[in-house]
Amino acid sequence: MSEERPTRPEAGSAVESKTVEPLATIVIVNWNGAHLLPACLDGIAKQEADFAYQTWVVDNASSDGSRELLAERYPWVRVVPAECNLGFAGGNNLxxxxxxxxxxxxxxxxxxxxxTWLAALLAPFDEPGGRHLGATTGKVVFLPRFLRIRLHTPTFVPGPHDSRELGVRVSSVTVDGREALREVLWENLTYGAEGPSGSPYFWTRGDGELCVPIPDGGPVTLGFTWAAESRKQVTLSWDGPTGTSAGGRADLAVGPESTTVSLTVGGEAPRVDVINNVGGIVLTDGYGADRGYQQVDVGQFDQPEDVFTACGNGMAIRSSLGHELGWFDDAFFLYYEDTDLSWRIRARGYGIRYVPGAVLRHIHSASSVEWSPLFVFHTDRNRLLMLTKDATAPMALAAVIRYPLTTVSIAVRTLRQAWRARSQPAIRPTLLRLRVYGSYLRLLPDMLRARREIGRSAAQRRASLQSWLVSR
Structure with a gap:
């Protein structure tokens, strides 16, 4: 472990931490993120805070020169080296x-x-009622700014085994010639990514909205590569300058053959911020979700309020409470570890406050690809682990029993579709789900022990905590 260095004066302290004890320790987990660290650490160095703080970077055995970068450019950061990749949970815990x-x-x-992120995030602990807070969580918005585009097109239903109403299949989106398909926000238009992880595509609905990341100022050329079941028209429209009724519109053709169309959007088109997370929720079926996810930020979350869970990206927690709880669960590796910790914070009787003034700009899925096998494995397994530890017995059992039944149903449907099409069945999704359940069963004894410990030290009953859960 490297030698701890004092907080640099311009990084939130009027004098070195030898004479002023830091109020907070900022912890950043890094794995092969040398290209990401400078913007993050430069932002931390510019914090406007009237208290001292220190910054630690846990390096999860990076091989991209991250440690050399930190030593050369950020000597005021303490590096906590890991001998292997411990994930988000284990890396933070180190x-x-x-x-x-x-x-x-x-x-x-x-x-x-x-x-003002750090000062805003810690301020509620000193406000009236702050002694009852265990954690705070801020507003996370996506890093780029976006153009809102509305899409309208006729739909069709694929067949008896797929009742979705589909519009067009989009396989590429470019911004001034640069591929941006993975950066587009599709939540309010499509059914999610489909196809192989290396070349995904999206089926749209007939009506909806997508947000395309575009640079500030000046016109921009957008390209769409798409296809549909038949020849038809797609209408794209977008807003004009704020305070005017003028906007843009393009009527474009699509057909069975994949084609690329382009359009130019003027520089006066408004750019908007889009929310990544404003605190978390848990649904009644046990799935965690980002509150406000992919909503355009128009001030609807500008008031502080209590939330059920905090986001691991941009949360503050009382260290004494964290030590009592054992921080994150190392077994989770990544995903759901913050939801599990938040559930345990609330079980101890502490609150979690959303702070709208504590703003982070986030590159979504920069370290892991959403809906990749890595993502699916850990989100599926860790959801079951979390419910086993934290939820009421009926809720946990329902999820644990439903998972293998759904796996069998998926396998049968896949085999039937392959038989009808006279093709090889797509067995990888089923095999991945079997891996998930096998890993869950291996960790089940540890989770049951943790469940008993949580129950013994709880100040709030599990049933009362589930009043926070949200219906779909």
Whole structure:
């Protein structure tokens, strides 16, 4: 472990931490993120805070020169080296278990804090009722700004085994010639990514909205590569300058053959911020979700309020409470570890406050690809682990029993579709789900022990905590 260095004066302290004890330790987990760290750390160095804080980077055995970068450009950062990739949960824990400051603050290496982020995040602990807070969580918006585009097109239903109403199949989106398909926000238009992870595509609905990341100022040329079941028209429209009724519209053709069309959007078209997370929710079926996900930020989340869960990217927690709870569960590796920790914070009787003034700009899925096998494995397994530890017995059992039944149903449907099409069945999704369940069963004894410990130290019953759960 490297020698701890004092907080640099311009990074939130009027004098070195030898004379002023830091109030918080900022912990950043890094794995091969040398290209991400400078923007994150430069943002942390510019924090406008009247208290001292220190910054630690846990390096999860990076091989891209991250440690050399930190030593050369950021000597005021303490590096906590890991001998292997411990994931988000284990990597954070490696540092968090050494934290002695009153507060620990977590931020992703692919996030850039606004100058007032840290001060705003910690302020509620000193406000009336703050002694009852266990954690705070801020507003996370996507890093780029976006153009909102509305899409309208006739739909069709694929067949008896797929009742979706589909519009067009989009396989590429370019912005001034640069591929941006994975950066487009599709939540309000499509049914999610389909196809292989290396070349995904999206089927749209007949009506909806997509947000395309575009640079500030000046005109931009957008390209769409798409196809449909038959020849038809797609209408794309977007807003004009704020305070005017003028906007843009393009009527474009699509057909069975994949074609690429382009259009130019004027520089006066408004760019908007889109929300990544404003605190978390858990649905009544046990799935965690980002509150406000992919909503255009128009001020609808500008008031502080209590939320059920905090986001691991941009949360602050009382260190004393974190030590009592054992911080994150190492077994989770990544995903759902923050939801599990939040559930345990609330079980101890502490609140979690959303702070709208604590703003981070985040590169979504910069370190892991959403809906990749890695993503699916950990989200599926960790959801079952979390419910086993934290939820009521009926809720946990329902999820644990439903998962293998759904796996069998998927396998049968896949075999039937392959038989009808006289093709090889797509067995990888089923095999992945079997891996998920096998890993869950292996960890089940540890989760049951953790469940008993949570129950013994709980200040709130599990049933009362589930009043926070949200219906779909």
């Amino acid at each position: 540092a968090l278990r050494q934290v002695t400051t009153p507060f620990a603050v977590l931020v992703n290496n692919d996030a850039i804090p606004e100058p």
